Amino acid sequence: MKCPVGSQKPNCPSDKELESFLCGTLESQRAAEIEGHLEECTRCEVGCSEVGRIFCGLPQEVQQTLLQVREDEKAVAEAQTNDDY
Numbered sequence: 001m002k003c004p005v006g007s008q009k010p011n012c013p014s015d016k017e018l019e020s021f022l023c024g025t026l027e028s029q030r031a032a033e034i035e036g037h038l039e040e041c042t043r044c045e046v047g048c049s050e051v052g053r054i055f056c057g058l059p060q061e062v063q064q065t066l067l068q069v070r071e072d073e074k075a076v077a078e079a080q081t082n083d084d085y
């Protein structure tokens with residue numbers, strides 16, 4: 001059975017995963033999976049290029065801020081887990 005173009009497949013990565021994939025912050029195994037998925041899924045390929053275009057269209061300082069926010073979120077999450085003592 002051939003899926004019509006534009007339909008979401010059950011194994012489609014989320015937008016957030018695509019974004020992480022584009023940012024290079026995704027673990028390598030998952031990144032490889034998404035890379036393979038993009039070759040057979042038009043929807044994600046388009047979605048990926050959209051996310052990529054939006055991200056790449058941002059000024060470099062904004063890109064760095066976004067990536068920095070990602071790091072900060074990680075740091076905050078770690079700080080909260082260490083907050084018990």
Ligand SMILES: [Zn+2]
Nearest residue numbers: 009012041044
């Ligand atoms: Zn997909």
